[in-house]
Amino acid sequence: MSRTALRAYLFDALCVLLMVVIGTRNHKTDTGIYGILFVAAPFWIAMSLAHLAPLLQRTAKAEAHVLVVWGYTVVMGMVLRNLIFDRGTAVAFIIVATVFLGITMFGWRAFIARDATT
Secondary structure, eight states: OOHHHHHHHHHHHHHHHHHHHHHHHHOOOSHHHHHHHHHHHHHHHHHHHHHHHHTTTTTOOOOOOOHHHHHHHHHHHHHHHHHHHHHHHHHHHEEEEEHHHHHHHHHHHHHHHHHHHH
């Protein structure tokens, strides 16, 4: 795994953690470490799979595209949350998670790219 891919993985994991911490604090639910990890787990699993797929192809540039990571994290995260973790997936939560993860996952990449060009 390249440094760039590792950085992307860690920053994307941080985006998920931020979403979960903000959400659990706003709703005053699952604010303990176990609760936060339980809420974040389906999204981290989905995000990890999205980052892992290009590495399994063994190409020279094995790095996941942000659109794939974002989409897979939201869609598979919601599926895992509902079917495996037996948690709700209200429409409002799907919208908020999609927007928040989109802004943060695309945002940190845009910030890094902007800094690299200056």
